Amino acid sequence: MRKLRNELEEKLREIDETYNFTPFYELVGIVYIIPFEDYDAKRAVELAGIKAVMDYEYNRASTEEERSKIKDVSHEFRGYDVESFDRVIEVKSFKTTGVIELTSNEWIVASRFGDYYWLYIVENALENPTITTIRNPVKVFRDVAVREPKIEYRYIIKNWKEFVERI
Numbered sequence: 001m002r003k004l005r006n007e008l009e010e011k012l013r014e015i016d017e018t019y020n021f022t023p024f025y026e027l028v029g030i031v032y033i034i035p036f037e038d039y040d041a042k043r044a045v046e047l048a049g050i051k052a053v054m055d056y057e058y059n060r061a062s063t064e065e066e067r068s069k070i071k072d073v074s075h076e077f078r079g080y081d082v083e084s085f086d087r088v089i090e091v092k093s094f095k096t097t098g099v100i101e102l103t104s105n106e107w108i109v110a111s112r113f114g115d116y117y118w119l120y121i122v123e124n125a126l127e128n129p130t131i132t133t134i135r136n137p138v139k140v141f142r143d144v145a146v147r148e149p150k151i152e153y154r155y156i157i158k159n160w161k162e163f164v165e166r167i
Contacts (some may be wrong), residue, residue, distance in 0.1 A: 090110070
């Protein structure tokens with residue numbers, strides 16, 4: 001176990017050095033988002049799914065040290081939702097079941113992390129959740145995933161100087 005743990009820690013250090021995962025944040029604008037009609041219901045399913053995964057990981061851990069490494073990072077936009085002691089996990093939760101949708105960021109991060117990246121699908125998240133675990137989803141779904149474009153708007157302000165005060 002010690003040898004495997006050392007190999008894992010060495011691999012994680014190598015990944016960190018290779019991809020330099022130091023987050024950098026720059027404020028580029030402020031947006032007020034009006035939630036869609038079923039936002040609260042969808043959020044409840046997401047939170048229930050993350051809780052189920054956190055419980056699953058705590059049960060999978062064999063030591064307090066491993067348990068201490070399990071964290072919910074879903075609010076940090078890292079391309080995954082949970083950091084565990086030996087993997088990072090993207091959680092997709094469903095009230096019953098559904099189609100898996102990964103964002104571009106999640107797909108890119110998954111491709112970089114390889115076997116260290118796991119996708120946990122939580123069905124029936126609100127009542128009696130069932131978890132399906134998928135190691136390296138990019139490798140598993142590479143040939144069947146459909147890349148679907150989403151519309152993104154750019155806001156162009158040509159006469160911006162008329163609206164700002166110069167120093």
